[in-house]
Amino acid sequence: MSDQQRKRSDGRETMSRVMKFAMAEFNKVGPDDFNLDRVLEKSGVSRSSVYHHFGGRHGVIAAVEAKLVEKDIDVNNIGLREFVNVANNAQEILAVIKLEIAQGSKQEDKVTRQRRVSTFVAAQRSELLYEVLQSKQRQATEYLCETLQIATSRGLIKPRVPEMGIAQIMLSLLFGRILVDLVGDETSDQLWTQATLESLEYLLNPQS
Numbered sequence: 001m002s003d004q005q006r007k008r009s010d011g012r013e014t015m016s017r018v019m020k021f022a023m024a025e026f027n028k029v030g031p032d033d034f035n036l037d038r039v040l041e042k043s044g045v046s047r048s049s050v051y052h053h054f055g056g057r058h059g060v061i062a063a064v065e066a067k068l069v070e071k072d073i074d075v076n077n078i079g080l081r082e083f084v085n086v087a088n089n090a091q092e093i094l095a096v097i098k099l100e101i102a103q104g105s106k107q108e109d110k111v112t113r114q115r116r117v118s119t120f121v122a123a124q125r126s127e128l129l130y131e132v133l134q135s136k137q138r139q140a141t142e143y144l145c146e147t148l149q150i151a152t153s154r155g156l157i158k159p160r161v162p163e164m165g166i167a168q169i170m171l172s173l174l175f176g177r178i179l180v181d182l183v184g185d186e187t188s189d190q191l192w193t194q195a196t197l198e199s200l201e202y203l204l205n206p207q208s
Contacts, residue, residue, distance in 0.1 A: 015053050017043050019063060026064045030115050031122035034061055058126040062133075065119055069136040076100070077140060081147045090156040090206030098197050101173070105189050110181050117178050141167050148204075157204045166203050 021043040025034055036057040040047055054060045080096065087093050103109065123130040141164070148163035159166060173196065180192045 014045055014049055018045050018050055022060050022064050031061050031119045066132050073140050077143045084147050084151045113174055113178050141171055157206050160203055160205050
């Protein structure tokens with residue numbers, strides 16, 4: 001192995017080690033209280049090495065958030081795309097969307113929403129983190145839009161507005177729901193869920 005190959009391998013190993021402990025730190029305290037010193041201590045990686053690979057604290061946070069966003073895209077968007085490709089009718093697609101939204105009432109989902117909102121707030125103070133989230137959000141919206149277009153081309157839905165608009169609404173539900181979370185009332189959550197589902201069904205306009 002050449003010196004250059006060895007350096008690349010060592011670099012990947014270093015980044016992987018930092019990410020392991022950075023992810024644990026992020027999941028524990030979120031972006032605002034993220035402590036790079038704790039990550040350095042637990043990972044055993046030098047500060048100079050972290051700055052070389054990530055550019056500093058905000059760079060590490062951006063890398064962690066990018067991984068979390070990518071995971072969300074894989075779980076939600078890719079799963080929905082695969083289902084749309086094999087669905088027999090629009091009602092099957094709506095059932096999956098309704099199930100996903102209904103399950104969002106669980107406490108762990110509320111915690112995830114709170115963490116994600118905190119990250120978006122932190123991004124207003126970090127240009128690097130903002131750019132990462134902006135890029136991932138754009139990718140997620142475009143991917144979801146393409147999924148809805150597939151459903152349209154298959155004759156499963158006949159959207160009343162452009163698919164991109166519906167995709168943007170679906171991905172923005174996070175912030176609408178966080179306001180309901182703050183109320184802390186089960187009835188309010190149920191009403192929000194019902195109104196959201198009926199609104200999406202109207203916009204998607206499923207075909208029989």
